[in-house]
Amino acid sequence: MTPRETAIALEPADQSAAVPAPEVADEILAIVDLETHFTMRRGNLKAVDKVSLSLRAGDTLCVVGESGSGKSVTARSILNIVKPGRIVGGRISFKPGDDAPIHLSDLDPYGPAIRAVRGGHISMIFQEPMSSLSPVHTIGSQIIEAIRLHQPIEKKEAREQAISLLKQVQIPDPEIAVDRYAFQYSGGMRQRAMIAMALANKPKVLIADEPTTALDVTTQAEILKLIKSLQRDYGMAVLFITHDMGVVAEMADHVAVMRDGKVLEYGDVDQIFSRPQHPHTQDLIGAARLMESGPAAKVAGTLSEEPILQVRNLNLAFGTTHGMLRRHRAVVHALRDVSFDLRAGEALGVVGESGSGKTTLARCLVGLYKVDSGSAMFTRGDGSTTDLCGRGGFGDRSLYTEIRMIFQDPFASLNPRMTVEQIVAEPMIVNRACPKSELRSRVADLLESVELPADVMDRYPHAFSGGQRQRIGIARAIALNPRLVLADEATSALDGSLRAQVLDLLLKLRSRLGLSFIFISHDIGVIRYFCERMAVMRRGEIVEIGPSQSICDNPQHAYTQELLAAVPRADPKQSRLRG
């Protein structure tokens, strides 16, 4: 028995009995006691464990849960695309109106019967449209193929249909766009093209697996709106998988909350949000609402007026060359006259969508990129000032003991070949900040301060979950008692309650160690929660800078207003897509 199965066996029986499958009249898809297992090196993983769900025609069911909760596997089980896993129990029935129900789980996963359902009656869109679209075929030919797989029509007619589909998903100039390739589309357009392909055969059910997670918040708002209006036009039922309670509140008619392969709670969206029963549901909603209010915990200590960092007129342009002879030079202005002050002990949030230059800014400040012009005067611990972006700024490596960075991806930023102890100790060894004999106890202290037990020191990163890994990364960042920490999307890879926990940890460390922060995020809620001030970036420019609360309450710049309006609220009563 794996440790996990033991844990399940210990759970009280009434809880594991889950929620009974409701019997509904106009049910189009019924999942009863579904069990999907994965055979792992150390035993059997019950990714989906007796899940029962019901989807009504024309209805939107949101399945919400944190990563690893089994929500995606449930969705994939419907179309039986769960390799290397196996559906070992339960029944999935598709009831297309008048015809006899089709029991999808009984069909051969490679047979013609289920292939007729896939992309025909039930279609699916995925999180990453770039990897779901073929890079070597035009968008049009992929849609045409989807149509002709299920309908016996001529290529020419299918092409007409493809163009009208692209028009429906609001792609500009569909007659031209149909002959373009995926790489010529932006992220939002790719997802629209995926939706067009999914709609090609007028499906009765659309499964959307985190379709907006990879998109910017304004694009997400557009895609959600599009799915909602198409759902109305086509009368489809939508099974929407997401980890974002805000998106749930926008989209759902019914909600199923999942964790560890089980459905914890199922109900009407208003009921789930107003009277959540299960503590995990309450946690999820609580964590989402936390980011909608101002900073909960105030940082102890007063802010000094002394600036620790004065950034003046940073400019950086990336040149890209095109053509055989490199004649054309397209210049991307990653930073345009970026200026701001950071006071000692303050947290400044930098918010913007992808491509706004916020990560470039962080990388310039730690010397990974060289700027074209401008300066960033950093006041060091001994009172002297150094230009971080100047020539030879980071030639003095001791600067790295005062400025540290926390990375976005907790999986990529820890060396998988080093133990936790080696990872956390590395900056201290490199900078000779700690005598060898005390290294181990210092690492233990650091782990304790990020709320990890000290006995995890000899483990390797692969033994930890995303949230725990991010804590290790934080321990590494604070190991040298820095004065300024740059957090580049430090919580973006974490979902829901984990994000709140890590933010609270950072707040605690901030007041204890007197850290100054530059906190970069695409999520305005996270910034509002964590930072006193925020700067809104767009196309390399700071369009608005000021106290977080006042920017959120009273945004001045049109872009900030758009950004704020696009953030989905974790409250179905405020949904703009409903009714």
Add this chain to the structure above:
Amino acid sequence: MTATTVDDRIVAAGTETQWQLIWGRFRRHRLAVFSGIVLILLYLSAALAEFIAPQDPHAFNARFTFAPPQSINLLDRNDEGRLIFRPHVNGYAVEVDPVALRRTFVTDPEEKIPLRLFGKSEPYRLMGFIPMQHKLITVEDSRTPLFLLGADRLGRDVLSRLIHGTRISLSVGLIGVIMSLVIGLVVGGLSGYYGGLFDLIVQRVIEFLRSLPTIPLWMGLAAALPRDWDALAIYFAVTIILSLIGWTELARVVRGRFLALKTEDYVTAARIDGASDLRIVMRHMVPAFTSHIIAAASLAVPGMILAETALSFLGLGLQAPIISWGVLLQEAQNIRAVATAPWLLWPGAAVIVAVLTMNFLGDGMRDAADPYAQ
């Protein structure tokens, strides 16, 4: 994403080092493990060639020219006619074809030559420096014939020559790969880590080298070797020639790994820790691809062996009295020799076994090299 979190839940302890994970994955690749064992045996027999080979590989005996292989009989009848365990081979009887005057060997069931394990032999030096006077298999009377894989045109023992040839052929592969690995690591590493103009030049040089047809190039280089060099010098010159061309492949692998790793977040993290370039490379990058390099190198060894065999077969590489598989196969160059003495092709079988097992082993290592990939 899901797969990783799923794995997290199961790996409770997580104190396995990367090498333990790699070993765990490698062990499940049955064919690779089997190949590994075969290769260990091959290299062992190469190292202990003097002990395992029943005869001196250079000893010739005109009486047994093209003598066919003898088979070992384990049982014998004693004087009372009961079966007892007494391993032996049968002697040869020579028949002369009165028309063609061709001598043919037939086994003589009357003459029984008993075999001994660890019997006494002429004194020799194992690996050139350990004085010994016992061999794995001996005959009591050193004048009686023992040709388990037959004899060649001078009456030399093919098995003994094959075992001694293993030493040269396998070591050419290994030494050649180690030399190309050194060149490849340095050039590919610098090229990948610093990039820029140096990278551009190195890559064009590699492309140039790879575009040269190899056989004529080897022939040219081998022909340039002075005729009066002794066998050992030629042996080293041949390995150098092989590795001068072989490094390009490995340099590309190393460069590719460097390019991929350079953008990894944890390498950036090390840079922000203030680590020096040397420490970043040695502490953070090299451990990440040692397993890949070992796999790539083990896949390069058979290429070297084949190249040496080809060169020697063409008479351009190693020369007698050095014995390698290629030199041995030179004996089997004419069709008449093969028709009368097909056992001269045994070195070819050895080449096939060595190359196949190395490829299987390299495959298994490559699959195991990244234990985090699902």
